Amino acid sequence: MKKNTLVFFIFFLNFIFINCTTINAKTLKPPSVSADGAILMDAQTGKVLYEKNINSPYPPASTTKIMTALLTLENCNLDDEVVVGKKPPLADGSKIFIFEGEKLKVKDLLYALLLESANDTAEALAEHISGSIEDFAKLMNKRAKELGCTNTNFVNPSGLYHDKHRTTAQDLALIMREVSKYEDYRKISNTITYKIKPTNKSKEERPLWNKNKLVQQNSQYYFQGCNGGKTGYTTQSQHSYVVSANRNNFKLIAVLLHDSKKTFFEDSVNLLNYGFNNFELVKMYSRGDIVTKYSKEDLNLNLIACNDFYYVKEKNNNSKATLNLGNKNLNSVDFHKGDVILNAEILLDNNNLGTLNLSSDCDHQVSSFGINSGNKLILFTIFIVLFLILMIFIIKIRKKLKKKKQYRKYFY
DSSP: OHHHHHHHHHHHHHHHHHHHHHHHHOOOOOOOOSSSEEEEEETTTOOEEEEESTTSOBOOGGGGHHHHHHHHHHHOOTTOEEEOOSSGGGOOSSOOOOOTTOEEEHHHHHHHHHHSOOHHHHHHHHHHHHSSHHHHHHHHHHHHHHTTOSSOBOOOSSOOOOTTOBBOHHHHHHHHHHHTTOHHHHHHHHOSEEEEOOOSSOOSOEEEEOOOGGGOTTSTTOOTTEEEEEEEEETTTEEEEEEEEEETTEEEEEEEEEESSOOHHHHHHHHHHHHHHHEEEEEEEOTTOEEEEEEETTEEEEEEESSOEEEEEETTOOOOOEEEOOSOOOTTOOBOTTOEEEEEEEEETTEEEEEEEEEESSOBOOOTTSOOTTTHHHHHHHHHHHHHHHHHHHHHHHHHHHHHHHHHHHHO
16 A cells, blocks of 8 residues: 555645646747738847847838938937928828928927827928938838848938838847937827927927827737837838837837738737746846956956846746856967957857957056976976986086096096
8 A cells, every 4th residue: 555655645746746747848939920021129139029020121101201310319409499491391192281481399390200100290301311212211221221121212301201111120120229228218208198389480389299108008918118119101011110128127119010910019018018928137247246356377367347237038948048158268369357358158048149248457568588487397297307417417527427437437
């Protein structure tokens, strides 16, 4: 009876272990989205947590305006005055009906750009910054390349359909990653309503309303932590959407392009929940941290992190990232305190998460004779060996001389 009980107990423990292992080994199942191109990206590291045709170019419609907003914030002050030219009032599509010669602040034009998706204000900002739509498009493409965009070509600042106006989910995420660093962008993009005061050409206030349902608390799609988003639509481009959200300093960006079913709000909420529920951001090192000690032969020093290092991992992954310093010998290298002397690999489950620059906390100089702390022991050993050889040679010479003296004494 006791034997049967023991066998049953062992079988039960094995059953529990196997099932727990199976549960832990399950891969995460991401949500499905109707858009043809989609991405979920961590804004801190750029790690892609979900992807669907992320490098396929699509017409982005008014999500283009986040690049226009970025260039405006980089090149203008919010209180700068813009005098509207001839062309912006003639812009097609959505607009707030600005007038030629009207004087508006950059801030007001940005609110209209991001809340009402106004094409006329997009063109007014473009002309204010670059002088013409064509030159502004060149600036847009130049900045896109600087951000790492590889499959993007902008033709206009508004996103009006053009067969050569294209971007990808990944490229748009990179642009959103940059513009969302600006507090002014986050403030404007999260504003529900705004009024442009009367101007020299308009006696009436212009009320503006935010079209992003993820920031509207009375919406079924309201998402706590959302700190900016932009919708887009044209008949040829279909629906598009880009959004960012932040929870506990873990910031995610979702992009949906060419959505014919208009489920982008629901799909973006599902993507963001998938990211926040299943992943976490880990800060491994802060700038200035002593990462480890380097000790080789008689060289001893602290290796200091030159920058913060973050990585993203699945919440159910209990593995810890490790540091690989490589095999570089620092004994033969001159360096000063604060110099970058090593590039360490950060590994998680044998996957390379990136590199961390490491600096020294002290100076080190190799002798002008080439004798450094690393080869002193070798030179000392060589000296001892040569000394012993010399002593043996001297002893042998003395023995020979002694024999010769004895020989002469014997015969003479």
